Amino acid sequence: MTIQHQPLKDDAGVRNLPERSQDVMTVRGLTMSYGTGAALNPILADLNLDIASGEFVSIVGPSGVGKTTLLRCLSGLIRPQSGTITVSGDVIDGPHPDLAVVFQDYSRSLMPWMTTLENVAFPLQGKGMGRAERTAAAEKNLAAVGLAGQGHKFPWEMSGGMQQRVAIARALAYEAKVLLMDEPFASVDAQTRFDLEDLVLNLQQELGVTILLVTHDIDEALYLADKVVVIANKPATVVDVIETGFGDHRDQLETKADPRFAEARARIMHRLRKD
Numbered sequence: 001m002t003i004q005h006q007p008l009k010d011d012a013g014v015r016n017l018p019e020r021s022q023d024v025m026t027v028r029g030l031t032m033s034y035g036t037g038a039a040l041n042p043i044l045a046d047l048n049l050d051i052a053s054g055e056f057v058s059i060v061g062p063s064g065v066g067k068t069t070l071l072r073c074l075s076g077l078i079r080p081q082s083g084t085i086t087v088s089g090d091v092i093d094g095p096h097p098d099l100a101v102v103f104q105d106y107s108r109s110l111m112p113w114m115t116t117l118e119n120v121a122f123p124l125q126g127k128g129m130g131r132a133e134r135t136a137a138a139e140k141n142l143a144a145v146g147l148a149g150q151g152h153k154f155p156w157e158m159s160g161g162m163q164q165r166v167a168i169a170r171a172l173a174y175e176a177k178v179l180l181m182d183e184p185f186a187s188v189d190a191q192t193r194f195d196l197e198d199l200v201l202n203l204q205q206e207l208g209v210t211i212l213l214v215t216h217d218i219d220e221a222l223y224l225a226d227k228v229v230v231i232a233n234k235p236a237t238v239v240d241v242i243e244t245g246f247g248d249h250r251d252q253l254e255t256k257a258d259p260r261f262a263e264a265r266a267r268i269m270h271r272l273r274k275d
C-alpha cells in the first residue's frame, strides 16, 4: 500500500522555519548508572551534546551501549546521576512540553481501546485544548502522515507501518519543539522503513522541527541526519561527531551512492570497531 503524505502548512500555506543556528537542547556532563553499591553499572559518563533548532541529529552506537538510556534521560523519564540537560533554556527534571517521544514499540505506545484519532487527540487534553480543536489537530496530523480518513480505525486494524505513522502524528500534533525517536523504524519491514524515513525527513523539512533519532543502523543515521553523533565505550561518551553535509534533498539510492556517504560510513564503522 502506498500512502501519500500531505504537507503540513498553516492556513496561509506559510512556514516559519526556526533559526538553525540556535541551540534548542544542550547536554553537559551527563552521567548515568543503574544499580547501586557493588551492583553499580555505569552507562553514560560525562556526555556532552548540542542540538541546534531545526537540526536532525542521529545518535549511533553499538547494541547495549546506552542509546535508549540517553534518550530516556533527555526526555525526562529518568534522572541522571549528574549533569545538566536543557531544552529551550529550561533544565529538564521531568517530562517537558517542548519534548515528544516516538518509541520503537508502537504496539505498546498506542492505546488499543482508542481509535487512531483518539490516540492522536488524547495527549492534547494536557495542553488545555477543547474537543473540537483536539479533533481538528488530530485530523490534520493524521493527514500529514498519509492517514487522512483513517481516524476511525483502531490501531490493531492497521499494519505496523501505519501504526508507527499514528505514533508520529501524535508526536507532531503535540507541537513539541523536539522529537526524540528511539529506533522508530526497527519493527517494520525494509520497504516500510524506507517510506517512514522519507516521511519523517519531509515532515522535518516542512515543519522545521528538531529531531533526535537513536538508531543502531549506520546507513539510516547518515541518510537522515544533518549531524551524526557516535557514542561508544563503557561507560559511554561521545567519540565522534560527523556533519553529513547532504543538504535537504535526499534520495534513498542517490544519497547512499554519494562517495561522502561511503566515507562517513567507513569513519563511523572504524570508530565503533576501535571500541
Ligand SMILES: Nc1ncnc2c1ncn2[C@@H]1O[C@H](COP(=O)(O)OP(=O)(O)OP(=O)(O)O)[C@@H](O)[C@H]1O
Residues within 6 Å of the ligand: 034, 035, 041, 043, 061, 062, 063, 064, 065, 066, 067, 068, 069, 070, 216
Ligand atoms: N532499567 C534498567 N535497569 C538496569 N539496567 C538497565 C536498565 N535499562 C537498561 N539497562 C542496561 O543498561 C545498558 C544500556 O542499555 P540501553 O538499552 O540504554 O542500550 P542501547 O544502546 O539502547 O541498546 P540496544 O541498541 O540493544 O537497544 C544495558 O547493559 C542494559 O542492560
